[in-house]
Amino acid sequence: MKKRVVIALLTGLVIASLAGCGTKTEATGQEVSKSSSAVESEAEADGSVADESTIEEVSGDNTEEAGDFVGAENESIVLYAEIAEYGEYGGQKDKTFESVNNILTAPEDVPVFNGDGIEVGYIKTGSTVSITEYGLNNWARFENPIDGTDYDYLYVMKDYITDGDLVALTTTELETMIKESLGNRNYDAPVFTEPTEDMELYEFRIPMYYDPETDTPIYWVYEYYDRADVSILSHKTYSVACTEDTDDYIICQIYYKDLITDEEFNNYGH
Numbered sequence: 001m002k003k004r005v006v007i008a009l010l011t012g013l014v015i016a017s018l019a020g021c022g023t024k025t026e027a028t029g030q031e032v033s034k035s036s037s038a039v040e041s042e043a044e045a046d047g048s049v050a051d052e053s054t055i056e057e058v059s060g061d062n063t064e065e066a067g068d069f070v071g072a073e074n075e076s077i078v079l080y081a082e083i084a085e086y087g088e089y090g091g092q093k094d095k096t097f098e099s100v101n102n103i104l105t106a107p108e109d110v111p112v113f114n115g116d117g118i119e120v121g122y123i124k125t126g127s128t129v130s131i132t133e134y135g136l137n138n139w140a141r142f143e144n145p146i147d148g149t150d151y152d153y154l155y156v157m158k159d160y161i162t163d164g165d166l167v168a169l170t171t172t173e174l175e176t177m178i179k180e181s182l183g184n185r186n187y188d189a190p191v192f193t194e195p196t197e198d199m200e201l202y203e204f205r206i207p208m209y210y211d212p213e214t215d216t217p218i219y220w221v222y223e224y225y226d227r228a229d230v231s232i233l234s235h236k237t238y239s240v241a242c243t244e245d246t247d248d249y250i251i252c253q254i255y256y257k258d259l260i261t262d263e264e265f266n267n268y269g270h
Contacts (some may be wrong), residue, residue, distance in 0.1 A: 069148045076127035087117030097133040104129050104161045114151040134214040167212050171242040178240050181221050195239040199255035202228050208248045234260050
């Protein structure tokens, strides 16, 4: 009798164990399905589920999700997926720009920059884009037509923008302009001489062509003064020389010496 009870008990345990295994497997499957549905429901509720509008086609089968730019292009412009941390040029996003209506037809791949002066892509050779704003310097800009970046404008050098209204700036005109700018102060006029060995040299390049309706070359000169390590305007003696460079630029050389002291400056006009 005891043996039969033991056998019965063992049989019952085996059956219960098998039944338990089956129940656990089925329950686990239901739990995964329910959990997945719950996640989807919660994601839909807070708007985190990506739909087609949050994915931008780049080229071919490549896609990018919003906020994770992987590079893109349209028929005229290519934007890089990765850009440098710092740019070769100063930022232009806080500079003054005026509205224009001009055209740039790229004779080659023309670099474009963001507002921090970092190269972010290029205009394809032979492509044409509308230039909508000119700065009081070497830069022009237009609205960025490609979504997914954190910069609203693309900036381009004016050198690439050509039309029949551009005026050529001669070296003589530029020398006169620089001398006038150096003399534009409320203390003694500067003295201009031939360069000597004891003079310091400041050199920069200015575009030869400009649009008289939107550009003022004298502003370009002052902008380059601001980039100098010293105050060019705070000296007494100068020598100025301008020569044509390649690529439609003019090289400007300003030799200077005899820094005006604070005492001398305070005595002017008294």
